[in-house]
Amino acid sequence: MIPPLKPGAKLLRVDGPIIETERLILRPWRSEDIAANTAMLSDPGTARYITPDGVAITTEIGGWRNAAVISGHWALHGFGMFVVEEKASGTFVGRVGPFYPPVWPGFEVGWGVASEFRGKGYAVEAARAAINWSFATFELDRIVHCIDRENAASQVVARRLGAHQEGETMLLGHACELWVTRRQTWSSQN
Numbered sequence: 324m325i326p327p328l329k330p331g332a333k334l335l336r337v338d339g340p341i342i343e344t345e346r347l348i349l350r351p352w353r354s355e356d357i358a359a360n361t362a363m364l365s366d367p368g369t370a371r372y373i374t375p376d377g378v379a380i381t382t383e384i385g386g387w388r389n390a391a392v393i394s395g396h397w398a399l400h401g402f403g404m405f406v407v408e409e410k411a412s413g414t415f416v417g418r419v420g421p422f423y424p425p426v427w428p429g430f431e432v433g434w435g436v437a438s439e440f441r442g443k444g445y446a447v448e449a450a451r452a453a454i455n456w457s458f459a460t461f462e463l464d465r466i467v468h469c470i471d472r473e474n475a476a477s478q479v480v481a482r483r484l485g486a487h488q489e490g491e492t493m494l495l496g497h498a499c500e501l502w503v504t505r506r507q508t509w510s511s512q513n
Contacts (some may be wrong), residue, residue, distance in 0.1 A: 325354075337397040342405065342452045347445060349405035349419065349452055352394035356406050359415030360393075361386025363437040372474045373435040375495050393418060402460070404433065407449045409440070416440045419449035421457050421466075428492040428501055429467035432457055434480060446480045454484065455513065458506055468502040469494050478502075485512050 328334070339351040361380060364370050370379040380386050396403030404420040417436035423429075432453045434446045457466055468486055470477045478500070481488075486502040493499075 335398070337394065339397055339402070339405075340456065342456055343410070344448050344452050346410055347416065347449050347452070348408050348410055349449055349456075350408065351397060352390065352406050356394075356415055357387055357390045359437075360390050360406075360418065363415070363417060363435065364389060366438050369435065369438060372471050372477065373433075377497070393422075396422060396424070405449070405453065407436070407445065409445075416445050416449070419446065420453040426495075427467075428469065428494065429465065430457070430461065430463055431467045431469055432504070433468060434477070441476065446477075447483045450480060450484055451513070454504055454509065458509060464506050466504045468504070469499045470502055471497075471499050485509065 337351045341351075342349040361383065364374055364380040364386065367379045371377050374380060374389070380389055393404050400423070402421050404418045404422050407416040407419050408414060409416050415437065417434065417440065419434040419436075420432060422431050422433050432450055434450050436446045436449075454466055457463065468477070468481050468484075469492065470481060481502040484504060485508060486504045488500050489503045490501050491498055492501045
């Protein structure tokens, strides 16, 4: 637990944008998101595609480290993956948004949704909002989506977003498909 602050002391707070869609809120990370993110990543089927080594994260420190990397992207670059919460319940749905660390094949908008929220269109709804925000914020001609060859569900999301597979790339020692959303096509469709 973090110790109480002394009177007048201030800590850095990442104050990113908040995006609302019909059913979701995309917002910066809070410390209370760590446990829900860890629970999402403890599912082997989810972890297989979105943890760096494809292994489920089952420890408190492992979950903290993962959330620190994702939320730290905001502190380092001023943008990053949003926490996605369901408007109606305030429940953590997953994380969606831009991610562009070193060695990445391009500016990515990625998605990871907890298993209990799949099949509701939340990944598409949140990714659409994050792509809109990214194109409105950055001078980009394309946004990539790095998707494992066996991740059929994410391939469906990419297709629903209008992305096209444009080859393969190596990412953290693992081959994956490179899907691309182009600004020109996006602007005409959305």
